[in-house]
Amino acid sequence: MQVARDSGQPTFDVSKLDGVEKAAILLLSLSEEDAAQILKHLEPKQVQRVGMAMAGLEEFSQEKVNAVHNLFLDDIQKFTTIGFKSEEFVRKALTAALGEDKAGNLIEQIVMGSGARGLDSLKWMDSKQVATIIRNEHPQIQTIVLSYLDPEQSAEIMSQFSDKVRLDLMMRIANLEEVQPAALQELNEIMEKQFAGQSGAQAAKMGGLKAAADIMNYLDNSVEQPLMDAIREQDEEMGQQIQDLMFVFENLIDVDDRGIQTLLRDVEGETLQRALKASDNKIREKFFKNMSKRAADLLRDDLEAMGPVRLADAEQAQKDILANARRLADAGEIMLGGGGGDQFV
Template structure:
């Protein structure tokens, strides 16, 4: 270690342990000049912009210790990835690595270098769910299906919730049955959107939809809506409902996550969120989490859960869905494997 290399002490690591990745990124972004932060925002994906922007707008803990810990973590990451100083290109890349992780940052840097924009169907990724729903509500159900299959499952779930229950049922079953869209048809739809929003990005792939896509969208629906919709699918097509349910990953499935995966998840989830989520979990799942913490930390968490008193079921379910979203992000980044059974990974 060089004399001027910056390191993080145990107290700072404890502070960082209690913060989620998006909290760290938000504090880092709030520490930059507006122009610099804007440049980074310009190259993030829509979902990342929404999450990071929301966290930045609601952040209220700017204690010097917490801000200092985030800054040190950022510098430590830069030191790890470069030995020769940081130029403009390196600064942007290392900032993205610190905020998003190595794999996702590399992909975004490639996109920046290629000068890709958000056009055609991709323009929908930047719109509010209600705007997208309003835009496609009078379109043919097959067009609505293609849009839902094309977008990220989290956004598609928000869009689906804007439709009445019978329409939700029809669309989610169409997504499950969709296997492939002819390139010409997809390009035509892309051209229609491009005329409205201007653009150049072409069609990436004509293969989309299917049971996995339907399950991914179902994972992000509000619990009450998800339950009603699954019951309706079961009434229409029991075999399809079973296949979709088998592909869904719910909070209870975290019992199958290996110890390393649980430990990585705990590093990304703050204490308040895990308290609410475990309040409604069974003893075996609680024990799974406790087993992957220090004895003292597990005792303190159990004490905090006991001291919470009654908690609304909706609050527990919301906390569990937030943790599942973090778990899916870690799985997408290749950090953990969400397994539903032997040899059956959720991706």
């Protein structure tokens, strides 16, 4: 892969672009072969966001490309995690971005590559699709599937079930410690038959209290709180253990300053405004002190001038920031600490 450094100074202000837009521009400026080599290393949810950005690009000037290339070459040792969704969405987004003929081979390499087999096939599907597929399976199979998938996707799948089923599944996930490789292989083979893939046996340590807490972190508040109340009612000790393992927005106060600064690079301004609108002064100051004085002053002014925000929107913004924080923590870039009618704020 070759990325040429522009000899002149780019006049386009690359800081106007977020990380996903930069990635989309970089990929679209490469050959299909080079882009495929990069994309095949991303997770399904990562490919979704990049694909959406690629499809949505309206301006693709050489000036903008040069600016992104120069930034990439200056920052090449840094790694940015991005998030994503279904196979069908990826197909549509990349076809819209590249055209049907050019996108064909690239899509096949990404979607039908080595990572889309057995249980992994479910990662490329819409959450409603997965819920439909496993709805009539034995609860233990549902439990294994939900424990295997990413917490965010599992939360979306669980949202498709009734309160009673959600409670049963969350209790099973919390009690699950491991699955025998033979049992996991058998389930993998069932999925392979459905999606014409292949997969080998793999280690099967999954589930447990931490898995339950991770899934709870991604549930909408309207689902999360009743489910937590039901868990406590059925097993108070388990409910408390799950709660202790959950990481909520207020826990960001325990992240060190360098971690907050790293997190801020991945957070859009509007998202941060909505999230802080529903936060107390202590957590606001945590963010303010890790920004430049000018940026902090501007954010304070924006918060004061900001009109009412639905509590649900503010909480969703907080969850989006937490999702970024968890991805950065998984990549070893930051350390997380702590535990875990429309309203307006």
